[in-house]
Amino acid sequence: MTRNAFRRWFWLHKWSSLICTAFLLVICVTGLPLVFRDEIGAWLDHGPPYASVPEGTPAVSLDSVAGTARALYPGQIIASMFIDGDEPKIMVAMAPSWDAYASNRSSWHWIKFDAHTGNVMAQSQSFSGDGGGFIELMLSLHKDLFAGLPGELFMGLMALLFVVGVVSGVVVYAPFMRRLDFGTVRTARSRRLKWLDLHNLTGVTLGAWMAVVGVTGVINELSTPLFGLWQITDVKALLAPLRGEPFRTQSELSSPQAAFDTVKAALPDMTANSVIFPGSPFGSPHHYLIWTKGREPLTSRLFSPVLVDARSGKLASVISMPWYLRALEVSRPLHFGDYGGLPLKILWALFDLVTIIVLGSGLYLWLSRRSSSEQAERELMVSHGATAPEAAE
């Protein structure tokens, strides 16, 4: 590498990292509990246990669940139902009206049903209330700093700078290491040198993981615009023939259980796990939208939405997802680390802690730099044998 090229890459590494470091520290600290969100959620859940039933007991009909929910909140709308694959529970999301649902998230609330008995197990006052308050707080700090879409895009940009920092860091790694064995940590000479060696060691060792989690983090932050793009292109085209059809009130809808059964019969290899009711901004005005997924480790991450006509109850279409939403779906597990059991989550948490060390040591190296940055770079290069040996010391 020429001296000029090194200087340019070093400049890029320094500034891309410095700009994002404070935000990345927030992301790393809040990401730590988020790795264990399922475990923490289960631990904070003080609700009653599920009814013990003989094995093979069928789930209650979604129609009776819908009936119970509507009887509890007459005049309100059911927005969606979520049928858990791991636990025998059915979550029903409700709101006073579709207008309220679309305009005000805090109008949402949910009811948790035992899937075997159809009994109400818990209810929330608002959508975020389930002792999940702590996790919600961590998620907001991690994802958007309470700023909604602009916050998501901003944090996505910070994640992108982090990826630039990782890549440029790997590029400038080589000149530093030219005369050193891999993993050398010089503890005797100075504190700064020790932390430089630790920064290089930890950064290059976990560089691949940091790049993967960074890139998938950027993609995750783009989920709102990506789904928006899909809605105004594919989904709009799909629904175009039905434009002008009268909107149906909830009492006029076909049976949600029948819609669910239709999908299961049409797609025997898939698991259906949620029903978005007609009229939802996340669905279709005239259909039940039923999210299905595969059963293999990877395909269980790939969702396919199926539309069922909410008048006739007939299957309308199985929608194939565009490539950019497939990329988003694959990037979720690779960002969350939730796809390999508890040991993988623990590894994820340890990687996260090492990343904090990389960030902190990088910040320390910058703060303890010599007065002029050019001088500092020269000093770094010289002290690490990036130039001819006679120039050292």
Add this chain to the structure above:
Amino acid sequence: MTKRVSRHSFVRTWRWPVALAGLTLFGLLSALLGRSGIWWALSWIALTIPLVVIAFCTYLRDAAR
């Protein structure tokens, strides 16, 4: 001559980082794509190695010499 020396130093600089990056990517994908428990176990082992390397270089390397 110079070329051979620089290729040697290139290999020496990059063999460990490249091997560790390969292990990491293998570990990340084997748990995602593998269809049986063995792939999860391989993933855990592969991903533990970079952490062991960091711990070894930081704390034990001098003592091991």
